[in-house]
Amino acid sequence: MNAAPDHSPLDWDDTEVSAEAADRAEDLLREFAAEAELDMAVIVDRSGGMVAGVASRPDVDVDTVGALVAGAFGAMRSLARELGESSITESVHHGDKDTIYLREIGPRYILLGVAELALPAGIVREKAAQIAGPLSALLTEPAAALAAAASPESEIAPPPLAPPPVDRSVAQPSPATPPQGPPTPTGPSASTSSGNNRPGYVFEIG
Incomplete structure (x- = not known):
């Protein structure tokens, strides 16, 4: 693995994740790859579709990687x-050169991290656990937003009823006359200083 790999974003087909969410997921993956010293960090859905990813290996076939990760x-x-387990959260595979780490992210997505074999797998697991929550929340935002939009509470409320018309045949009380203030002075003594003649300013900052 290079000392300072350039984690370039991978190309992927459109999925149900919004472009904004994919960009934010890519930022999280880039941070994950840097902190865990990974050669590759990607998110795929259970069907094998690539959501986001970064890699320092230019020869990566993202379609093949996505399909194999899902499989x-x-x-x-x-x-x-x-074997009697209700679910599996993560798995670690050690090869001749690399450690391959897989982790479930929410109900639909899988995180893949590839690191040099010499790197302790515990570091990859620790860093993956730190971003699992943010990634899951990020990737479920579109579904949550759609569910909220479809909920009855999100329906547009009817406009408020107009007030009843006023019966002009009934005498209406005349408005009270406001008290008159002191007469406004005129002449030279009525002018203000240059620091207090700014009309319309409620607050002044600076």
Whole structure:
């Protein structure tokens, strides 16, 4: 792994995640990759679609990576169920050169981190746990917004009723006459100083 890899954003097809959410997820992944010294950090959905990712390897085929990540995690979930586990949150695989880390993010997404084998897997797990919550909240924002928009509370309220018309045949009380203040002085003595003649200023700052 390079000492200071340039984590370039990966290209991916459009998914149900908004462009803004994908950009923010990419920022989190870039931070995750830098802190955990990863060669690659990506988020895919369970169907294998790439959501966001950064990598220092220029030869990465994102379509293949996404499909394999989804397949590998699906196989791990099936194995866990077969062994009596209700769910699986993460898995770590050690190869000849790399450590491959997978973690479930919310109900739909999977985080992939690839690090040099010499890097302790505990560091990757710790950093992944730190961003799992923010990533899950970020990627579920669109669904939450759609659910809120479809809820009955979000329907537009009817306009308020107009007040009843006034019956002009009934004598209306005349408005009270405001008290008269002292007469306004005129002449030279009525002029103000230059610091107090700014009309319309309620507050002055600075």
